Amino acid sequence: MYFLLYWLNKHIFPNKSKGVRVEWIPLVEVLHNFDDVATGPFLLSHLYHLLFEMTRDEPFETNLNRPIWMIQTWLQWYFPEFQTANLEFPEGVAPARILAEAAPIDHSTFACFYFFRVCRIRSDLEWGASVLRRYPWFSDQVFQDASGEDATPFCREKFISCIQPRDLAWGVRGNRYDRGLEVYHPNFCSRQLGFRQAIPVPFFDSVHCGTSFRLPTPPEVTFRAARRSLDVMNQAARNSIILNFECASLFSSWWEDKWTRKYGGDLKETHDRIFN
Structure with missing residues (x-):
């Protein structure tokens, strides 16, 4: 061993x-x-940390031999430009299976760099790929679809739980966040594609966020905070919303200003400086 x-x-x-x-x-x-x-939280947290390591320094550290296939698959789901052409996603089949079995397409670093540099607007079907579809069946073991009517309510409940906004809510008072931090965790992203994961995800202790280790018996205050956070999210989920998948003009201006101040204006020179 x-x-x-x-x-x-x-x-x-x-x-x-x-x-x-x-x-x-x-x-x-x-x-x-x-x-x-299964690809559980301990492995997916490693992928999340990998993305942090790749982007925290200049130039970006892209020569890391790590399993980033989950992030690549997730990007293909929300950005069809990275998908194999003519993929079909029938209802009731986990998208993870189709994306994982499709032949990969090579993209140059500059092509990806340019794409995310200028990407501002996604269509409703693209940005709401998981929200606007029926919930997918969850892949069981090696890309096998779940079957049986008994699994339908369970799968629907678990799928809804992973497309809601995720907040680490500390200092919750009633229905209001005194402090809050919105997070995207690969564990939630993978469930959107049909990978079965442990639900609920263990509540993270701040001391161990960088590793897979979790305290065997979290303190009582952690459970109270988690319960308050869950109550607030459940109340928010019951409110009707209108989906809007376009970047606000304020965000676009902020993004453009942040990019220009950090990297300069010329796209090709910036790419060569970071990746070469």
């Missing part, structure tokens, strides 16, 4: 220190016991 831990650290989850991180022990135990394993 310890050799498996070493092998995972060396070939699957390498790190800059080239050390053996014990945070992968839960995965090692599952594999050692030949149990079924």
